[in-house]
Amino acid sequence: MEFVALSLLNGVSYGLLLFMLSAGLTLIFSMMGVLNFAHASFYMFGAYLAYSISLWLGFWPALLLAPLAVGLAGALFERYGLRRVRRFGHVPELLMTFGLSFVAVELVQALWGRSSVDYRVPQVLDGPLFSLFGTQFPAYRAFMMLLSLLVLLALWLLLRTRVGLVIRAALTQPQMAQALGHNVPQVFTLVFGTGCALAALAGVLGGNAFVTEPGMAQAVGGMVFVVVVVGGMGSLVGAFLASLLIGLMQTFAVAIDATSKLAPLLPYLLMVLMLIWRPQGLLGERES
């Protein structure tokens, strides 16, 4: 009972972080058809920027400023990088983000060094929130969960406003939305920037909950694709369910002795099986 309850809580909190990370990618992927290989790099930038800002201004400004800065950088990358190669098709766009993911790791190493940085949980949230069967549940985890749920709520509400209507139109029928007079490229830039900002927010929260180091992008990079594929194209709710599923699956697989060796395999196995038998994902409406 104790084991199940704790693993459940840990799995859900990990899953919620994964969701925040992949929500943006789902939107970007389903809208532009671009598998953004650099998405996890923006997560990493978020964590590192938050570290630098928190040294200077503290954690709370960093929570706001780091995602904004990374979102802006993402929008600029989309406007001046991706948009220039879009006319050649999806493959150059994919290659572009792939190249960026290389450059990102090197940039981080050049600016912050090769080892991990000491990015800490703010003092207010440092400590247990409650204890369950004698094991403490950290308050910061609860804060992460709360923020992820707020993000889900905010995105859900946003997609129901007028702006959201245009985004959803551009998501499902880009040509038609363009023909009706909406500036679809600008919507793309906006969505790309927002997606990167969300990834950075996940980085701000995940960076001190786990560890902020140059390998952190690669550690989650694959997992994010799994979430997007399993959740389905263009479906935020699908991404949410897939994140929780993978978070729980990973936590339980690691915790149970018999399956702990197989834990790194499971998400990719799920992804490959999903692509074979249900390419549209759990809740996706169309295949890629």
Added chain:
Amino acid sequence: MSGLVNLRCVRLAPWLAYALALLLAPLVFDSSLGQTLLAQIGIAIIACLSFNLLLGQGGMLSFGHAVYSGMGAFLAMHTLNRVSGGLPLPVSLVPLAGGLGSMALALLLGWVTTKKAGTAFAMITFGMGELVSATALVFAGFFGGEAGVSGNRVAGPAPWGITFGPQSQLNLLIALYTLVCTALMFAFTRTPLGRLLNAVRDNPERLAFVGFNPQVVRYQAFAIAAFFAGVAGGLAALNFEMVSADVLGAHRSGAYLLFTVLGGTGYFFGPIIGAVLMVLAFVLLSGLTKAWLLYVGLTFVLMVIHAPGGVAALLVAHWRLLRRSGWRRLWLAYLAVFASAGVTLAGFAVLVEMVYHLQQLAALGPVLPFFGLLLQVQHWADWLAAGVVFVSGLGLLTLSRRHCLRRQAQLLQGGG
């Protein structure tokens, strides 16, 4: 009649030059570094060409090609160890065992992989790649765990005294494999299946309408590409006498992708250029600077933006242009572009090296030696100087490039 023969001669010339280069290079670069580089270049050429059978010929962007080169390496290594144990198979055929093994794996996994091209293919190859490399760490029996599997390439009988023990003997084998595999892959692009593969790349719906199943075509090409990747892996196993699980991983797959695209996917010889660049970057550039991946990554991004056809397309386009408008009237404009690009690169490299140096100030001290210059990384004057060189180089590059383009346009118009 003579025109026909002439045409054949022209087409044969590059192949003769290629064969000569492969066979003579070991005589020219006979230092130990040269031999190491040549062995790896030969192997990389086969791997990158096989990657391009998928990407360039079939429009399939694979993020998991290292699965097949890596499995080829493991299978070849286990075969080699059997040979050491008494299996009557010449060592020179061990890479073929790797190739056939990889092909079998591709026949097993390929059907579901090749259902779609484009992004779906990219994703499923990525997933397969992660799956296989994660599996490799679980099954330590076959993959040797962290330490990997090692062997000894001096095994079995040695006909005419060839044991493949010395690097020079092995290099000859690698050169032969490279030549034969290149020729076979080129021949494949001229077969009906190779042509169908191009059709699948360009318009799968239309091909399906004509009565071919695009998935079958992709599947066959996938297995063939896996065979050549496996041969490359097998040669690598013989070359290093050691295989560990990282040869299966995403990094290796990414390197094939990056350098094949850098070389150029639109021409058959593009990946050969890419393979040479790959080995030079991995062996020489990485020894020269810590920031080598940054240079490689930035070069890649700039190439994707400005020259999506890669080095090969650049070479072909400028070669044609220079032939049409005359070398003599353009060489100065080209020289200006190259010189200003050099200045820009120098300024940029100094800045990057200084940033990297500053990161390890405590260990390295305040002075950065850079091609004979001694730079003070803590003095603002050195930063300013590097910045000025970089910015002025960039300005010159813009101007000279514009001039060169204008000159080309003039000459092409004037010459009709």
